[in-house]
Amino acid sequence: MSEKEFLENYDIHEFDVPLCTVDMAVFSLIENQLNVLLVYRDEHPCKERWALPGGFIDLNKDKSPEAAAHRKLKEKTGLGSAYLEQVETIGSPKRDARGWSLTVLYYALVDITRVTLPKVGKKTVWMPLSELKPRSLAFDHGKLIDVAMKRLRSKATYTALPIELMPAEFTLTELQHLFEMILARDLQAKAFRNRVMSANMVEETGGSKISGKRPAKLYRSTKVDRDTYFSRPLQS
Amino acid sequence: MSEKEFLENYDIHEFDVPLCTVDMAVFSLIENQLNVLLVYRDEHPCKERWALPGGFIDLNKDKSPEAAAHRKLKEKTGLGSAYLEQVETIGSPKRDARGWSLTVLYYALVDITRVTLPKVGKKTVWMPLSELKPRSLAFDHGKLIDVAMKRLRSKATYTALPIELMPAEFTLTELQHLFEMILARDLQAKAFRNRVMSANMVEETGGSKISGKRPAKLYRSTKVDRDTYFSRPLQS
DNA sequence: AATATATATTGTCATAGTGACACTATATTG
DNA sequence: CAATATAGTGTCACTATGACAATATATATT
Structure with a gap:
């Protein structure tokens, strides 16, 4: 079989694949406090809970996971550019009720004076880390914030x-x-x-x-x- | 709609999802030379070229991407434990002819005296980095080795x-x-x-x-x- | 106007890990 | 026993840090 034939017969939908998302911990400094951006979930799963901005990679729009993260950052903060760094990719069968899911976690550092939260669309809020209740967040996002924060802390030392x-x-x-x-x-x-x-x-x-x-x-x-x-x- | 109803109606196969793999740069020291483990590809795509050990996450066997990496490391080297570290997750529409693909890259450091390459199954070989022709490898695996090597170099400084x-x-x-x-x-x-x-x-x-x-x-x-x-x- | 006070900023010194390089130690070889 | 090659150490200058005392510059108070 030629490569061409192989590719014509290949159908990814034949296989069990993980859900594949990008999530971001967007940090900002507001009144001398570290804050993280949260988005309200209107839909299942984890309906009516707060979550990190993120979502599925759009195979038509996104040329890379970074591009997906930048797109979502722009949607949520209006920022076309900001410091964005990949932290870690975390996956398990349990973290999303829809099935085996994998998320590429990023963190972003933004200058709050340049941010304009969108007036329409999803509800977004800046949550001070000191007031955050990690267990109350959607999915494992409390843990994701912790992982991102550890990375930021490490970076701050050097x-x-x-x-x-x-x-x-x-x-x-x-x-x-x-x-x-x-x-x-x-x-x-x-x-x-x-x-x-x-x-x-x-x-x-x-x-x-x-x-x-x-x-x-x-x-x-x-x-x-x-x-x-x-x-x-x-x-x- | 309740969450239960939502989940019953959810079908991941309705959506375009990326191919999702784990790849590993397994380093060893042989005769004072750094080597990396390569696996021969018998099948399309990139048939008859050398590639990094890796492959699809098995949703039934693997509880996490790390677990998938450990499983593949064991298959290729016989090692039940070894130093394994996630490097970066890389994805693009182009890197695999089958479509938009995402790979979680790891590197492993192994003591060559404890390795037993499998006698049956896929052909595997230790390739000295000095003799490696990155462009000749399957997919973007030449670049992946470079990324892993940069991480190892960085780690060696501190x-x-x-x-x-x-x-x-x-x-x-x-x-x-x-x-x-x-x-x-x-x-x-x-x-x-x-x-x-x-x-x-x-x-x-x-x-x-x-x-x-x-x-x-x-x-x-x-x-x-x-x-x-x-x-x-x-x-x- | 002089003084108290709070915050910003600098001076000084001990400490510790590194790079450079000369030096010593211990084996083999002829 | 000398030559030699490799293993390992002594010494010193350099530099960034931590600790903490000291100084600078504003406002508030009297």
């Missing part, structure tokens, strides 16, 4: 990635607070500042911000390569 | 993971050669030894190995947690 969550201009103290929140521990101001400055990850804007007493200098991200790692991770 | 490739007993010079091969650069013997010893990743066996002149002490892995990272990555 890259400046969380800077993606900051608005256009920010102070180093604000940035330090963000890292402290992600890492769930306090950092030394001097060590943190040396680290950030020597990596050339930010530059002064010239402006300053008064948040009480001494004004803090404002910085912007220099948009260097996200893959540039610090020469040492923060100590545990 | 973990002792490659130790999984070594036999039960080995000398530090041999281990250093392995790291040098993976990283594609020379390392300082003193720095390397300090690093390995202070992390308590190996212990002396008491024996020694004569490979010419002064005998080298033999060590074994202490099987500490694979997730314990060095406090600093090797400099680039």
Whole structure:
């Protein structure tokens, strides 16, 4: 049999295949709190529960799982571009009542000032991580958020990635607070500042911000390569 | 409609779904060379070309993509356990002639002295990476090996993971050669030894190995947690 | 206007892991 | 016993970090 004949006779519907989805933990920083984007489910399964944005890969629209994730991110946040990273692919016969299902999990870091939640369509909400009840979410999405959060935490120890969550201009103290929140521990101001400055990850804007007493200098991200790692991770 | 009714009426075969596979880059160390396991394809598509071990997730046998990978590893190498890590999930409409396909890529590190290739069934071969012609492989498997290798290289800068490739007993010079091969650069013997010893990743066996002149002490892995990272990555 | 106070920012020093490279140790070979 | 090859160590400079004291600059208070 030639390859042509083989392909003409091949029918994927003859086989048992898993459900195949893409899910995303979209993180943002709102009033000094880490938030994650949730979408309300109007339909079965897990009807009337909150879930991560995501869904089936559209074989006609999507050229890759990344493309599917970007499409869904755009639908939910209006953002055409944002930091998006694949975390892990998780599958089991149990996680979706419809059958054996596989999801490619991503996380996205967005600057909340650039987001416009859609006014029509599905209900979406920013949920502070501190108020999240993981068990209440649809499917295993509580666990997925946990996996994504662990990855973000790990990244924060050896890259400046969380800077993606900051608005256009920010102070180093604000940035330090963000890292402290992600890492769930306090950092030394001097060590943190040396680290950030020597990596050339930010530059002064010239402006300053008064948040009480001494004004803090404002910085912007220099948009260097996200893959540039610090020469040492923060100590545990 | 109740959830029960919904599920009874749900038929995955109504939808266009991607082909869903698991592929593995199984690395081993043979005669001081990094090798990768290849399987000969008897059937279309990509008939009569070499490919990575892998294939469709079996919804009846496999409880997770990891389980599918472990099952295939056992089939091809006889190994019931080995270091196995998910790398990335890659999909596109083009990579498989049968249609839109998604593969969860893993890499495995095996001790070649514990491997027994199956005598019956598919032809399998250990291919030295130095002799590999990536373009000649089936599908995009050349690229997959490259992705897996990049991950292994990255890991070698901040973990002792490659130790999984070594036999039960080995000398530090041999281990250093392995790291040098993976990283594609020379390392300082003193720095390397300090690093390995202070992390308590190996212990002396008491024996020694004569490979010419002064005998080298033999060590074994202490099987500490694979997730314990060095406090600093090797400099680039 | 001087002082208290809160937050921002910097100075200083000890510590620890790395790279570089010279040096020592221990076997075989002729 | 000397030459040699490979194994393994001593030493030092460098650098990023943690710890914490010290300084800077604004507002609030008197």
